Amino acid sequence: MNPLRSLILAAAGNDVIRRAVAAAPVSRDVVRRFVAGESTAEAIGVTRRLVDSGLTVTLDYLGEDTTDEDLADQTVLAYLELLEALRAEGLAGRAEVSVKLTAVGQLLDERLALTNVSRICAAAQESGTTVTLDMEDHTTTDSTLRVLAELRGTWPTVGAVVQAYLRRTVEDCARLAGEGSRVRLCKGAYAEPGEVAYQDKHEVNLSYVRCLNVLLAGDGYPMFATHDPRLVPIVDARAAHHGRKPGSFEFQMLYGIRPDEQRRLAELGHTVRVYVPYGVRWYGYLMRRLAERPANTAFFLRALASRS
Numbered sequence: 001m002n003p004l005r006s007l008i009l010a011a012a013g014n015d016v017i018r019r020a021v022a023a024a025p026v027s028r029d030v031v032r033r034f035v036a037g038e039s040t041a042e043a044i045g046v047t048r049r050l051v052d053s054g055l056t057v058t059l060d061y062l063g064e065d066t067t068d069e070d071l072a073d074q075t076v077l078a079y080l081e082l083l084e085a086l087r088a089e090g091l092a093g094r095a096e097v098s099v100k101l102t103a104v105g106q107l108l109d110e111r112l113a114l115t116n117v118s119r120i121c122a123a124a125q126e127s128g129t130t131v132t133l134d135m136e137d138h139t140t141t142d143s144t145l146r147v148l149a150e151l152r153g154t155w156p157t158v159g160a161v162v163q164a165y166l167r168r169t170v171e172d173c174a175r176l177a178g179e180g181s182r183v184r185l186c187k188g189a190y191a192e193p194g195e196v197a198y199q200d201k202h203e204v205n206l207s208y209v210r211c212l213n214v215l216l217a218g219d220g221y222p223m224f225a226t227h228d229p230r231l232v233p234i235v236d237a238r239a240a241h242h243g244r245k246p247g248s249f250e251f252q253m254l255y256g257i258r259p260d261e262q263r264r265l266a267e268l269g270h271t272v273r274v275y276v277p278y279g280v281r282w283y284g285y286l287m288r289r290l291a292e293r294p295a296n297t298a299f300f301l302r303a304l305a306s307r308s
């Protein structure tokens, strides 16, 4: 892995650095590029703007690796408030939610996470929308897929995420590509060891293409989460090859990244979903976005240096 990326991902787990970054006034401006705000109202405002411009949305209430039951409960309550607001604002048809199981107690107890995420799924159904379970580091993959299978027993539209950098993923795609199954394919954002994950970018891209073919050949609803200018046209071409019409798969990109490309794809008739994170616990998320692209890190460091 690129040494800068490893360094930034290591900083993501360092509490001293976290406090320094969170306290820097400039963080606010940088965070705003990637994060919709801290409150439900701000998240709804951004969602409205994106929906009005022809995009769809998945909202993530930021937080992860919770080892505190009360914090897990607060996360559930934040999602319930959000889902009610989406319904009240008439946005539930165009906006769903993404949930990290470690934010609702997975590290404490898988059953607690299942109970908590079930409350979110029930509220989503009541509001007329769906839930996707984000995928986190590889130590959680099996547990997350078990929880997914249980949830799908009651709410078949719950979406899964698979990460192309994991060696196992092409087989997971084959297992998850059944009828009605919503599956997001991404490259993967965590620092993973060579035994479980491809380390070379080219190998990750090849894996992404193998996985997208499996998902497009299946009977599910694939969701292609990538900003990669080489992969987007490959998705398009392979979708045509598999006889997929717009509406039978979608593109997904992160809030603040390649917004022009998001609009371009939507104007071509594709469903494009923007992943919109919000909330006060933005640190880990921001660090992963910076790690993905040296230019983002340089922008952040320059801004810090010019204001301190």
Ligand SMILES: Cc1cc2nc3c(=O)[nH]c(=O)nc-3n(C[C@H](O)[C@H](O)[C@H](O)COP(=O)(O)OP(=O)(O)OC[C@H]3O[C@@H](n4cnc5c(N)ncnc54)[C@H](O)[C@@H]3O)c2cc1C
Pocket: 133, 134, 135, 136, 161, 163, 186, 187, 188, 189, 190, 225, 226, 227, 228, 229, 252, 253, 254, 257, 258, 274, 275, 289, 290, 292, 293, 296
């Ligand atoms: C909707 C969505 C949901 C996701 N959910 C998960 C999840 O559940 N679990 C998980 O592990 N990961 C998730 N990810 C993150 C994903 O795994 C990657 O880390 C991230 O998307 C970058 O990969 P990429 O495919 O864009 O390709 P990369 O190889 O990282 O980038 C390719 C090109 O895209 C552009 N680009 C990429 N990132 C940036 C950036 N930060 N700023 C500016 N330009 C950029 C650049 O042109 C770059 O050259 C998600 C991503 C998206 C879009």
